Amino acid sequence: MLRSAKLCAVLLGVLLGSSLLAEGWAGEAPLFVAHRGQSGTAPENTIQAFEEAVAGGARAIETDVRITADGVPILLHDKDVSRVTTGQGNVDNLTLKQIAELQLRRGALQIPDARIPSFADFIQFLSKHPSVQAYVEIKGYRNQRDIDLILSDIGQCSSCNLRLSSFRLGDLAYVRKRNKTIPLDYIVSKINDSEAMVEQMASLGGDTSILAYYKELLANGDTVARLRRAGIKVGAWTVPDRSIADELVAMGVSPIIADKPLAP
Template sequence: METPQRTVRTTRTTPASRAATVLAATLVITAFVLPVDSVRTATAGPDAPPCPAPAVAGHRGAPRTAPENTMAAFRAALDGGADWLETDVRTTRDGVPVLMHDDTVDRVTDGHGSVADLTYEQIASLRVTAGPGPAQPVPTLQELLDTLAGTGTRLLMEIKEQRDPGDAARIARTAAASGADAVLYSFFPDHLREAHRAAPGLPVVLLQGRFLAREPDGLRLDGIALDEPLATADRIAAEHAAGRRVYVWTLDDDTAWRTMADRHADALVTDTPADARRWADRQCGRTP
């Protein structure tokens, strides 16, 4: 911007003219300062439109950055800006909750066998190889909960199908005792009931895929997690009207994120949390 040229004039100074000069200078300063503050107020004020971006949840951590459901994947998700984490919990033969999606270790590790048939010592000797980067140990649920306790990061803790009915309760008690912000999250209403009885203070969320899960009779749901094809605008609006939050999975591109944000989903569960975070920040006018 160019500096304006000033014209020098010789005038006779009087008290009245000095007062007028001060007043004029004050008005000039005000004219330059007040509009800036007014713009800030208008942008951040109560009439500003709300940011449309839902929470970002790292599905099994960040499985396109590190082996899925490992501490490396969870760290990558948090480093990428995930608000929440999502994981899967199964129980070993000797009753230790570990983080594993499949009912066997075959796909994701260098070992073989059913999680429910292996002891924790046997699971601990394995390494997770499903995903980029170095192979990683199989974490226990306790390990992840201890990392998240006191951080405010929410954990969507999917209770997979359990062989022993008491395992769902054991998982819930472990989560409640940790002090972490954990959610009881499952396709299985019976597991949710058992878990809720063991830890009534934790939120309860029912997962629904293409085959709808039966709702747990007599158990109030804090939310529902929908597979993307089920998350229509009408369905999300109906769930909100019933007082439930809606989490949608698994969404890995900006078209899906925009669609679900426009439908007012509360969280996007994604394999690419860093990309989703950058997208969400752009929607809110924030610098990542």
């Protein structure tokens, strides 16, 4: 019975998004982030996907936010709705009402009762799970002031544990002007430890880090080490398997953003 209980605990701990048990790693267990929620079993970036991730033990989840034609933040990765819905068109050309009416699908399979949620829906979900950390990437918007709409929704939840990220450093600088405390992550495809990069990260102030493509980190271990010595935290996206996660963790990389479970 005890052995069975321990096995269940281990299995629970290795579900995507959870912090893997420290005994499975050489050092401190990294933070694993469920990319777009539990997207392997539920439609990506939906409340269902986040609920399944948290039910499976997730401590952190990731999502993407865009702005509709009528100025409402919603959760969607792509600029165009056609990959994940039965509809057509770009988010910034569609109203919230039009987007709410779209039927989600995976390939040719339609998913009944699944809809694209608003960012306000996501904030409400987080308010019920204050221990869950959310990584939110700022995707497309009509103009930079639309970021204020995202910040306004965030301001409705004092208990939400949330970080904002972007590939555009200017987005993060704008967020920092509007909010001095929210944690920020700079997403990069190529990583460097130049003096300019270190100064740019320092200029943001507060809790900041770099999130880089995992292959880029593996190919530039010395750069990662120098960034960490400069006091800059480095995380990885989107890590495909446990062996690669092991390499990254040994380099001091955390969080690890992943699409699927990475069992010890």
